[in-house]
Amino acid sequence: MGDSRNCEQCGTLFTPRREHARFCCARCRAAWNREHQGDPVTGVSALMWSITAMSDTTGRLSRVKAADRPRAFAVIGEAVWWITIVDATLVRHHPQPYDTVMAGQNPAERQLIEETLAGLRFVRNRIGDEADLAELIDPGWPGPRAGNEPITAWVWKPAPLPSLESASARGRAWEMSRYQAYQAQLVGHNLGEIFGRAAAFLKLAAASSPSVLDISADAAR
Secondary structure (H helix, E strand, O other), X not given: OOOOEEOOOXXXXXXOOOOOOOOOOHHHHHHHHHHHOOOHHHHHHHHHHHHHHHHXXXXXXXXXXXXXXXXXXXXHHHHHHHHHHHHHHHHHHOHHHHHHHHHOOOHHHHHHHHHHHHHHHXXXXXXXXXXXXXXXXXXXXXXXXHHHOEHHHOEEOOOOOOOOOOOOHHHHHHHHHHHHHHHHHHEXXXXXXXXXXXXXXXXXXXXXXXXXXXXXHHHHO
């Protein structure tokens, strides 16, 4: 990205690596957190609760049958929501373990994970605005047994180019990158594969955070 913004802590102009980056460096992020955030234990507990909610929701996907369309789309929407919430929380507040785990992937796998998460952010924005999940998902051909199949077999289908006339230059660039990631990594793949990949990475990144490990160890005593 060639765009730039001012660091919320020191005011320095910097080029963000991610769309929601707010600080120019880890030192400024840590300083802002010390000044503005409350009990760090509370923040970590909230993250752990969100990861539990994400895991529970993605786990329910395999138990929902295709015949129950309203419930199916509700659970899919929840899964998208929780994955993007956990991803954003880790990037903003636990960037070092997140980046370390990401850097530990081989280049192809790293691109796959990054674009999968970006594609799910595109879905989140679409279902929050003008589009419906049914426009992004292909449940397959109807048949005598189709209603008994789990919705994890449903496939993401191509989406039209998003309308970006009212967005800023920065907003257009970010949304186009999310759209391209969706087209590259989600389209043609089933829900089980996409949600499984995203959730597995996020749980691994969270488990690698020293603060999460400390809270987990205290809770186990």
